[in-house]
Amino acid sequence: MAITMTKGQTGLTGNAAIAVAMKQINPDVCAAYPITPSTTVIEDFSSYVADGKVTTELITVESEHSAMSACIGASAAGARVMTATSAQGLALMWEMLYIASGMRLPIILTNVNRALSAPINIHCDHSDSMGARDSGWIQIYSETVQEGYDNLIQAVRIAEDERVLLPAMVCLDGFITSHAIENIALLEDEDVKKFVGEYRAQNSLLDTDKPSTYGAMTLPDVYINFKHQQSQAIARAKEVVIEVGKEFGKKFGRTYALFDAYRLEDAEAAIVILNSAAGTTKVAVDELRKQGKLVGALRPRLFRPFPFKEIADALSHVKAIAVLDRADSMSGFGGPVFNEVRSALYDADKRPKVMSRIYGLGGRDYKVKDALGVFNELQKVLETGKVETLQKYITI
Amino acid sequence: MENYIEVRWHGRAQQGIVTAAKVLGEACLRSGKFVQAFPEFGPERMGAPVRAYNRISDEPIRLHCQVTEPGYVLIADPTLISAVNLTEGALENAIFIVNTPKGAKELRAELGLNEKKALVYTLDATKISFETIGRVMPNTPMLGALAKVTAFITLDALVDNFKENYAKKYSPKVIEGNVAAMNRGYEEVKGE
Numbered sequence: 001m002a003i004t005m006t007k008g009q010t011g012l013t014g015n016a017a018i019a020v021a022m023k024q025i026n027p028d029v030c031a032a033y034p035i036t037p038s039t040t041v042i043e044d045f046s047s048y049v050a051d052g053k054v055t056t057e058l059i060t061v062e063s064e065h066s067a068m069s070a071c072i073g074a075s076a077a078g079a080r081v082m083t084a085t086s087a088q089g090l091a092l093m094w095e096m097l098y099i100a101s102g103m104r105l106p107i108i109l110t111n112v113n114r115a116l117s118a119p120i121n122i123h124c125d126h127s128d129s130m131g132a133r134d135s136g137w138i139q140i141y142s143e144t145v146q147e148g149y150d151n152l153i154q155a156v157r158i159a160e161d162e163r164v165l166l167p168a169m170v171c172l173d174g175f176i177t178s179h180a181i182e183n184i185a186l187l188e189d190e191d192v193k194k195f196v197g198e199y200r201a202q203n204s205l206l207d208t209d210k211p212s213t214y215g216a217m218t219l220p221d222v223y224i225n226f227k228h229q230q231s232q233a234i235a236r237a238k239e240v241v242i243e244v245g246k247e248f249g250k251k252f253g254r255t256y257a258l259f260d261a262y263r264l265e266d267a268e269a270a271i272v273i274l275n276s277a278a279g280t281t282k283v284a285v286d287e288l289r290k291q292g293k294l295v296g297a298l299r300p301r302l303f304r305p306f307p308f309k310e311i312a313d314a315l316s317h318v319k320a321i322a323v324l325d326r327a328d329s330m331s332g333f334g335g336p337v338f339n340e341v342r343s344a345l346y347d348a349d350k351r352p353k354v355m356s357r358i359y360g361l362g363g364r365d366y367k368v369k370d371a372l373g374v375f376n377e378l379q380k381v382l383e384t385g386k387v388e389t390l391q392k393y394i395t396i
Numbered sequence: 397m398e399n400y401i402e403v404r405w406h407g408r409a410q411q412g413i414v415t416a417a418k419v420l421g422e423a424c425l426r427s428g429k430f431v432q433a434f435p436e437f438g439p440e441r442m443g444a445p446v447r448a449y450n451r452i453s454d455e456p457i458r459l460h461c462q463v464t465e466p467g468y469v470l471i472a473d474p475t476l477i478s479a480v481n482l483t484e485g486a487l488e489n490a491i492f493i494v495n496t497p498k499g500a501k502e503l504r505a506e507l508g509l510n511e512k513k514a515l516v517y518t519l520d521a522t523k524i525s526f527e528t529i530g531r532v533m534p535n536t537p538m539l540g541a542l543a544k545v546t547a548f549i550t551l552d553a554l555v556d557n558f559k560e561n562y563a564k565k566y567s568p569k570v571i572e573g574n575v576a577a578m579n580r581g582y583e584e585v586k587g588e
Contacts, residue, residue, distance in 0.1 A: 011418075011425045011433070122437070176460050180434035181421050183456070279458035367461045 012184050014142075014177040017149040018084065018110050018170075019044030023054055024192035025156055027108075028079035028199075031059035031070035035089040036122045037174040038112035042084055064089040068096035068107075075105035076214045078204030080156070083107070086174060087114035090128045094135070100167045101136025102230065103214045106159035106199075107167040109137070110152060113275065113326075114174040115362040123363020124174040126274060130327040130336045136230060138168035138237050139304035141274045143260070145182040148172040150254055151301075153187070154244045156196045161240045164233055165202070173276040175363065187252060195251065234305045241302050258307040260299040261314050263289060267296030269378035270315065272341050273324040274300060277359070277366045281324075284371035295375055300337065308344035315341070316348040320381040322374045324394075326360045334358075334391040353381050356391040364395045401548050402463045403450040406482055407472035407535070410442045416470070416535035417448035420542070423557040424452045424549055432457050445480050452548060466490060470542065472521070472534045474498075477506050483514075490514045493541050493585065495521035495534040500588045517545050519585040528580060529573040536574050540581025551582050 012020065018041045022030070030049075032042045049058045057074075061067045064085055075081045085093065090111055100107050111129050115121040129139060140155060142148040151170045159168040172178060187195075203212040218226060241258060249255025262282050264270060271281050278299035288295045298314060300307075315321060323342070325335020333339065334356025342354045357374055360366040373394065381387055403420070407413035414435040421433030432451040438444070449463040464485045471482055474496040486492075494503050497520045504516040519541050521534035529536065543551040555575050562571060 009425065011422050011431060173460070175434070175437055179437070180432055180460075181418055182432055183425055183430050276460035279460045282458050365462045365464075367464070368459070 009183045009185050011181045012145060013040070013179050013181050014145045014148050014172050015040040015112065015179065016044055017145050017184055017186075018152055018172070019048070020186060021149050021152040021192070022082055023048045024187070024189050025080075025082070025153065025196055026054045026193070027056050027082040029057045029059065029071070029074035029081045030083060031061055031067045031074065031081070032083045032085070033061050033064045033067045033089065035064070035086050037114055037178045038084045038086040038089070038110065040178075041110055041112070064092040065096060068093040068100065071107045072096060072100050072103065072105060075100070075107050075201075076103060076205045078201035078206060080160075080199040081105075081107045082109070084110040084112065086112045087116055087128045090132060091116060094132070097132055097135040097137060097167075099215060102226070104165040104230065104233070105167055106165055108152065108155050108159055109167065109169040110148075111169045111171045112174045112178045113171050121362040122174070124176050124326070125361045125363070126171070126325070126327040127361070129169065129171045130329070132169070133304055133336060136166065136234065137304060138164070138166055138234065138302075140168065140170050140241070140302055141300065142170060142172040142177065143276055143278050143299060145177055145180070146184045146254070147256075148177060149184060149186070150248065150256065153192055153195060154241075154248055154256065157244045158237060158240050160199055161237075162202070164237045164240050166230070166233055166237065171275065176276045191251070195248070238302065238305050238307055256301065258300070258302045258310050259314065260301060262297040262299070264296035264298060264314060264318070266294055267318050268294040268382055269320045269375060270296045270298055270318045271322050271324055271371060271374055272298045272300065272315070272337060274303070274326065274337060277324070277326065280366060280368055281371045284368045284375065287368065287372065288375055293375070293379070295378075303337070306340050306344070308340065311341060312344040312348055315345060315352060316350065318352050320378040321345075321352050321354045322357050322378055323354060324357045324359050324374065326358075328358050328361070338391075353385070353387045355381070355387050355389065358391075358393045359395045366395055370395050399453055399455060400457065400459070401450075401452040401468070402466045403452070403468040403470065404463055404466035404486075405448040405470045405472065406476055406480060407446055408442075408476070409444045409446050411472045412533050412535035413446060413470075413472050414448045416472075416539055417450050419554070419558065420450050420539060420549065421452075422561060423553045424450075426557050427549065427553045429453065430455060430457050436462070445476055468542070468546065469493070470538050471495060472538060474503075483507055483509065486514065488513050491545060492516045493538060493545065494518050495538060497523070500586060504588070515545070515587060517541065517585050517587045519581055521581060524580045524584065525577050528577040529570070533577070536577040537581030537584075540578035540583075541585035543578075544582045544585050545587070551578065554578055
């Protein structure tokens with residue numbers, strides 16, 4: 001782990017920064033199984049455990065299914081619980097993800113985004129977390145090393161909020177963010193401790209004075225009522241994300257919102273894109289702005305729950321939009337973010353033209369010229385008022 | 397985009413170029429710069445050709461793509477010349493620093509840069525590292541050479557960063573050896 005200081009900044013990889021955040025949060029339990037590219041999160045964190053820097057009970061298990069199972073047990077017992085994984089690891093957790101959210105357990109998971117097999121690939125795309133988008137977990141996406149760190153700290157507050165009580169995953173791009181050293185301003189240990197506060201579970205399995213049951217058999221008479229409550233809870237998470245992002249900004253100077261709108265106010269054409277590729281897109285936006293083109297970008301930060309109203313409001317004045325997905329829904333109808341954004345815009349008075357572009361699967365590089373190419377296509381849509389190709393793959 | 401300094405490191409796995417990119421990034425950050433240092437991951441086996449990159453800027457770096465048009469190319473292993481396209485995408489006026497006992501003029505020809513404006517520098521980083529650190533670790537003298545032929549990083553910044561940040565990780569003897577390697581890289585690098 002690299003520590004250098006200039007103007008209060010340090011150079012850390014995304015994974016090292018996540019491990020530092022975990023150290024500062026000092027969860028009661030961490031159960032994990034290593035998988036590339038998230039491995040070094042737990043590698044670093046296990047050093048903190050071994051060196052006595054944290055009081056966390058580290059449980060090394062034999063699979064990700066067991067990792068999430070152990071997280072669920074510990075969380076139901078009233079512990080603050082964290083883990084990290086990627087790709088096949090998240091896929092192997094799949095059945096347990098639903099159990100965590102159904103039991104309303106505020107487990108925090110860092111997902112270092114990586115492509116799903118087959119063919120096998122260790123590099124970045126979002127097919128892993130997109131596969132978990134309906135699992136009832138809050139999903140927060142991160143553009144940079146700094147944001148990954150900041151998001152993890154905020155995720156604890158969001159997940160554990162009494163209005164929410166749901167598990168949350170913080171996503172950052174495999175290798176591009178997880179293994180790249182970037183400037184980062186770390187918070188003081190004491191500040192993080194104060195910000196996340198102490199976790200007191202409302203219903204602990206170990207509280208024998210107030211016995212409770214988790215995940216019991218439910219028949220048609222109540223199951224849907226549980227799900228109704230869960231659905232309301234994740235919808236409420238949106239307000240909590242806003243509150244926590246503002247409070248974080250007030251205390252530490254970096255404010256976070258539901259999404260990051262870049263030069264969007266007067267934009268006629270815009271790209272919507274998640275995570276690290278948004279930075280590259282912003283560089284393309286600046287290039288085109290220099291030529292007088294009215295272009296912008298929107299990077300969703302909160303994807304679950306999906307802030308459909310706010311995103312629609314931010315985009316409704318834009319005439320042509322390309323939603324770039326680093327995952328394919330394999331539905332024959334574009335990527336997952338595309339479908340959400342397009343659906344959110346259905347009720348807009350002047351419905352923008354929206355097209356789907358799939359990019360960067362399995363770590364394929366997404367360059368400024370790729371973003372410029374998409375803006376070029378959007379320019380044609382502006383001129384003709386027609387979308388010629390609704391969906392296609394780019395960067396191939 | 398024109399404000400970025402982009403560096404590409406070529407080496408073979410275990411020659412320390414990923415660490416070199418990391419150390420360069422740290423030293424630049426310490427000098428008040430915004431930095432990125434990242435490796436290119438592929439099949440990880442000893443001796444396989446590997447690459448690592450740096451981006452250095454006075455402003456926050458938003459690009460998150462590969463470095464494809466480097467202004468600086470550092471080659472830790474001259475046997476890569478016949479195995480990898482080392483000049484691919486390099487800027488017209490790129491600076492090449494090569495670990496080799498040969499002269500810069502000879503290397504220019506070997507790299508196919510005779511008709512190009514690129515500047516070529518060489519140093520025997522293998523020999524220097526063997527004599528200072530006690531084993532073949534060409535990345536360290538190459539960092540010193542980079543400080544000599546460029547303006548964006550100084551030898552002092554490299555040395556100070558190494559002394560401060562690696563004192564816990566390495567013994568004083570190893571630190572001393574690495575600092576000596578940087579100094580000799582700085583002194584012994586030669587152009588045409």
